[in-house]
Amino acid sequence: MAEALRVGIAGLGTVGASVARVLRDKAVELTRQCGRDVIVTAVSARDHKRDRGVDLSSAKWFDDPVKMAQTAEIDxxxxxxxxxEGPARSSVKTALEAGRHVVTANKALLAKHGVALAEIAEKKGVLLNYEAAVAGGIPVIKTMREAMAGNSVTRVFGILNGTCNYILTRMEAEGISFDACLKDAQRLGYAEADPTFDIEGHDTAHKLSILTSLAFGTRIAANDIYMEGISNITQADLRAAADLGYRI
Structure with missing residues:
Protein backbone atom coordinates (compact mmCIF):
# COMPACT_ATOMS: atom_id res chain seq x y z
CA MET A 1 0.00 0.00 0.00
CA ALA A 2 1.16 3.54 -0.77
CA GLU A 3 2.23 5.89 1.99
CA ALA A 4 -0.53 7.71 3.87
CA LEU A 5 -1.92 10.92 2.40
CA ARG A 6 -1.25 13.59 5.01
CA VAL A 7 -3.88 16.30 5.28
CA GLY A 8 -3.73 19.68 6.99
CA ILE A 9 -7.01 21.48 7.69
CA ALA A 10 -7.07 25.26 8.11
CA GLY A 11 -10.31 26.45 9.67
CA LEU A 12 -12.21 24.30 12.15
CA GLY A 13 -15.68 25.75 12.02
CA THR A 14 -18.72 23.66 11.17
CA VAL A 15 -17.32 22.54 7.81
CA GLY A 16 -13.72 22.06 8.89
CA ALA A 17 -14.63 20.01 11.95
CA SER A 18 -17.01 17.94 9.83
CA VAL A 19 -14.26 17.20 7.30
CA ALA A 20 -12.00 15.99 10.11
CA ARG A 21 -14.85 13.87 11.49
CA VAL A 22 -15.61 12.28 8.12
CA LEU A 23 -11.95 11.45 7.51
CA ARG A 24 -11.87 9.76 10.91
CA ASP A 25 -15.22 7.95 10.79
CA LYS A 26 -14.82 6.73 7.20
CA ALA A 27 -11.12 5.93 7.45
CA VAL A 28 -11.50 2.24 6.56
CA GLU A 29 -13.71 2.93 3.55
CA LEU A 30 -11.46 5.74 2.31
CA THR A 31 -8.40 3.52 2.58
CA ARG A 32 -10.16 0.82 0.56
CA GLN A 33 -11.22 3.23 -2.15
CA CYS A 34 -8.05 5.32 -2.32
CA GLY A 35 -5.52 2.55 -1.83
CA ARG A 36 -3.83 4.50 0.95
CA ASP A 37 -4.63 5.87 4.38
CA VAL A 38 -5.91 9.46 4.56
CA ILE A 39 -4.96 11.03 7.87
CA VAL A 40 -5.19 14.50 9.39
CA THR A 41 -1.71 15.38 10.58
CA ALA A 42 -2.06 19.15 11.11
CA VAL A 43 -4.83 21.64 11.91
CA SER A 44 -5.11 25.39 12.35
CA ALA A 45 -7.77 27.61 13.91
CA ARG A 46 -8.04 30.65 16.14
CA ASP A 47 -9.22 28.91 19.34
CA HIS A 48 -7.23 25.91 20.52
CA LYS A 49 -9.49 25.20 23.51
CA ARG A 50 -12.87 25.09 21.78
CA ASP A 51 -14.67 21.74 21.75
CA ARG A 52 -15.41 20.84 18.14
CA GLY A 53 -16.85 17.39 18.75
CA VAL A 54 -13.93 15.56 17.15
CA ASP A 55 -10.65 14.33 18.62
CA LEU A 56 -7.79 16.26 17.00
CA SER A 57 -5.15 15.44 19.60
CA SER A 58 -3.07 13.41 17.13
CA ALA A 59 -2.74 16.36 14.75
CA LYS A 60 -0.12 19.08 15.16
CA TRP A 61 -1.73 22.41 16.06
CA PHE A 62 -0.86 25.69 14.33
CA ASP A 63 -2.19 29.06 15.39
CA ASP A 64 -1.11 30.48 12.02
CA PRO A 65 -2.42 28.72 8.87
CA VAL A 66 0.35 30.29 6.76
CA LYS A 67 2.95 28.67 8.99
CA MET A 68 1.12 25.36 8.66
CA ALA A 69 1.19 25.72 4.89
CA GLN A 70 4.94 26.42 5.04
CA THR A 71 6.22 23.96 7.60
CA ALA A 72 3.75 21.19 8.35
CA GLU A 73 4.48 17.72 7.06
CA ILE A 74 1.39 17.54 4.85
CA ASP A 75 0.61 16.56 1.27
CA GLU A 85 -8.17 38.05 1.48
CA GLY A 86 -6.20 37.71 4.70
CA PRO A 87 -5.13 34.31 6.01
CA ALA A 88 -7.25 32.38 3.49
CA ARG A 89 -5.52 33.85 0.47
CA SER A 90 -2.07 33.94 2.09
CA SER A 91 -2.17 30.35 3.28
CA VAL A 92 -3.47 28.92 -0.02
CA LYS A 93 -0.84 30.84 -2.00
CA THR A 94 1.87 29.69 0.40
CA ALA A 95 0.77 26.06 0.22
CA LEU A 96 0.77 26.07 -3.59
CA GLU A 97 4.16 27.75 -3.75
CA ALA A 98 5.47 25.11 -1.32
CA GLY A 99 4.36 22.39 -3.75
CA ARG A 100 1.37 21.18 -1.78
CA HIS A 101 -1.99 20.27 -3.27
CA VAL A 102 -4.85 22.51 -2.14
CA VAL A 103 -8.53 21.80 -1.60
CA THR A 104 -10.84 24.70 -0.81
CA ALA A 105 -14.56 25.42 -0.59
CA ASN A 106 -13.91 29.18 -0.61
CA LYS A 107 -15.96 30.57 -3.52
CA ALA A 108 -15.15 34.20 -2.63
CA LEU A 109 -11.41 33.50 -2.79
CA LEU A 110 -11.71 31.67 -6.10
CA ALA A 111 -13.95 34.27 -7.68
CA LYS A 112 -11.39 36.98 -6.93
CA HIS A 113 -8.05 35.19 -7.13
CA GLY A 114 -8.79 31.81 -8.72
CA VAL A 115 -6.95 32.40 -11.99
CA ALA A 116 -3.80 33.65 -10.25
CA LEU A 117 -3.85 30.72 -7.82
CA ALA A 118 -4.43 28.25 -10.66
CA GLU A 119 -1.37 29.65 -12.46
CA ILE A 120 0.75 28.98 -9.37
CA ALA A 121 -0.64 25.45 -9.09
CA GLU A 122 0.13 24.75 -12.74
CA LYS A 123 3.65 26.12 -12.43
CA LYS A 124 4.30 23.97 -9.34
CA GLY A 125 2.63 20.86 -10.78
CA VAL A 126 0.09 20.53 -7.99
CA LEU A 127 -3.70 20.40 -7.85
CA LEU A 128 -6.07 23.19 -6.86
CA ASN A 129 -9.42 21.49 -6.29
CA TYR A 130 -12.63 23.26 -5.29
CA GLU A 131 -15.62 20.98 -5.91
CA ALA A 132 -17.43 22.15 -2.77
CA ALA A 133 -17.24 25.82 -3.80
CA VAL A 134 -20.23 25.47 -6.14
CA ALA A 135 -23.13 23.02 -5.70
CA GLY A 136 -21.37 21.01 -3.01
CA GLY A 137 -23.67 18.01 -3.40
CA ILE A 138 -23.33 17.87 -7.20
CA PRO A 139 -20.03 17.20 -9.03
CA VAL A 140 -20.51 20.14 -11.38
CA ILE A 141 -16.94 21.45 -11.14
CA LYS A 142 -15.34 18.11 -12.05
CA THR A 143 -17.86 17.65 -14.85
CA MET A 144 -17.11 21.06 -16.37
CA ARG A 145 -13.34 20.76 -15.92
CA GLU A 146 -13.03 17.25 -17.32
CA ALA A 147 -16.13 15.65 -18.83
CA MET A 148 -17.16 18.71 -20.87
CA ALA A 149 -13.74 19.28 -22.43
CA GLY A 150 -14.94 18.23 -25.89
CA ASN A 151 -18.16 20.20 -25.76
CA SER A 152 -19.08 23.80 -26.46
CA VAL A 153 -21.10 25.32 -23.62
CA THR A 154 -23.60 27.94 -24.77
CA ARG A 155 -25.12 28.96 -21.45
CA VAL A 156 -25.02 28.24 -17.74
CA PHE A 157 -28.13 28.66 -15.62
CA GLY A 158 -29.71 27.24 -12.50
CA ILE A 159 -30.69 27.85 -8.91
CA LEU A 160 -27.42 28.96 -7.36
CA ASN A 161 -28.42 29.90 -3.83
CA GLY A 162 -30.47 27.65 -1.60
CA THR A 163 -31.34 30.35 0.93
CA CYS A 164 -32.94 32.58 -1.72
CA ASN A 165 -34.70 29.63 -3.29
CA TYR A 166 -36.12 28.54 0.05
CA ILE A 167 -37.40 32.04 0.87
CA LEU A 168 -38.96 32.73 -2.54
CA THR A 169 -40.58 29.29 -2.67
CA ARG A 170 -42.21 29.72 0.71
CA MET A 171 -43.28 33.28 -0.06
CA GLU A 172 -45.03 32.04 -3.20
CA ALA A 173 -46.54 28.89 -1.70
CA GLU A 174 -47.66 30.30 1.65
CA GLY A 175 -48.25 33.98 0.89
CA ILE A 176 -45.99 35.21 3.69
CA SER A 177 -43.72 38.26 3.68
CA PHE A 178 -40.00 38.25 2.99
CA ASP A 179 -39.15 39.34 6.56
CA ALA A 180 -41.28 36.61 8.14
CA CYS A 181 -39.82 33.95 5.88
CA LEU A 182 -36.25 35.10 6.50
CA LYS A 183 -36.73 34.92 10.28
CA ASP A 184 -38.09 31.40 9.93
CA ALA A 185 -35.18 30.42 7.66
CA GLN A 186 -32.72 31.71 10.26
CA ARG A 187 -34.51 29.81 13.02
CA LEU A 188 -34.33 26.59 11.00
CA GLY A 189 -30.68 27.11 10.08
CA TYR A 190 -31.28 27.70 6.36
CA ALA A 191 -30.06 31.32 6.61
CA GLU A 192 -27.11 32.80 8.46
CA ALA A 193 -27.50 35.19 11.39
CA ASP A 194 -26.21 37.82 8.93
CA PRO A 195 -27.87 36.72 5.67
CA THR A 196 -26.54 39.60 3.53
CA PHE A 197 -24.06 37.43 1.62
CA ASP A 198 -26.90 35.21 0.41
CA ILE A 199 -29.95 37.44 0.03
CA GLU A 200 -28.14 40.33 -1.69
CA GLY A 201 -26.61 38.10 -4.36
CA HIS A 202 -22.91 37.96 -3.40
CA ASP A 203 -22.87 34.18 -2.96
CA THR A 204 -24.54 33.67 -6.33
CA ALA A 205 -22.18 36.10 -8.07
CA HIS A 206 -19.13 34.24 -6.76
CA LYS A 207 -20.50 30.91 -7.95
CA LEU A 208 -21.46 32.37 -11.31
CA SER A 209 -17.98 33.84 -11.73
CA ILE A 210 -16.42 30.40 -11.18
CA LEU A 211 -18.86 28.62 -13.51
CA THR A 212 -18.42 31.28 -16.20
CA SER A 213 -14.65 30.89 -16.14
CA LEU A 214 -14.95 27.11 -16.48
CA ALA A 215 -17.62 27.18 -19.17
CA PHE A 216 -16.22 29.88 -21.42
CA GLY A 217 -12.56 30.26 -20.48
CA THR A 218 -13.08 33.88 -19.49
CA ARG A 219 -11.68 35.91 -16.63
CA ILE A 220 -14.49 37.67 -14.83
CA ALA A 221 -14.55 39.35 -11.45
CA ALA A 222 -17.51 38.69 -9.18
CA ASN A 223 -17.88 42.43 -8.51
CA ASP A 224 -18.33 43.02 -12.26
CA ILE A 225 -21.55 40.97 -12.21
CA TYR A 226 -24.74 42.98 -11.81
CA MET A 227 -26.45 42.00 -8.56
CA GLU A 228 -29.89 42.68 -7.21
CA GLY A 229 -30.94 41.03 -3.98
CA ILE A 230 -34.34 39.60 -3.04
CA SER A 231 -34.97 41.64 0.12
CA ASN A 232 -37.30 44.02 -1.73
CA ILE A 233 -39.48 41.27 -3.21
CA THR A 234 -43.09 41.53 -2.00
CA GLN A 235 -46.26 39.52 -2.46
CA ALA A 236 -47.32 42.16 -5.01
CA ASP A 237 -44.24 41.32 -7.08
CA LEU A 238 -45.03 37.62 -6.97
CA ARG A 239 -48.61 38.23 -8.07
CA ALA A 240 -47.53 40.57 -10.87
CA ALA A 241 -45.07 37.96 -12.16
CA ALA A 242 -47.76 35.27 -12.06
CA ASP A 243 -50.19 37.50 -13.99
CA LEU A 244 -47.60 37.81 -16.74
CA GLY A 245 -46.91 34.06 -16.81
CA TYR A 246 -43.64 34.18 -14.89
CA ARG A 247 -42.31 33.13 -11.49
CA ILE A 248 -39.72 34.82 -9.29
Missing part, protein backbone atom coordinates in the same frame (compact mmCIF):
# COMPACT_ATOMS: atom_id res chain seq x y z
CA UNK A 76 -2.74 18.36 0.99
CA UNK A 77 -3.69 21.74 2.44
CA UNK A 78 -7.46 22.09 3.02
CA UNK A 79 -8.56 25.72 3.35
CA UNK A 80 -11.89 26.26 5.11
CA UNK A 81 -11.17 29.65 6.67
CA UNK A 82 -13.32 31.77 4.36
CA UNK A 83 -12.91 35.26 2.95
CA UNK A 84 -11.20 36.47 -0.21
Missing amino acids: VFVELIGGD
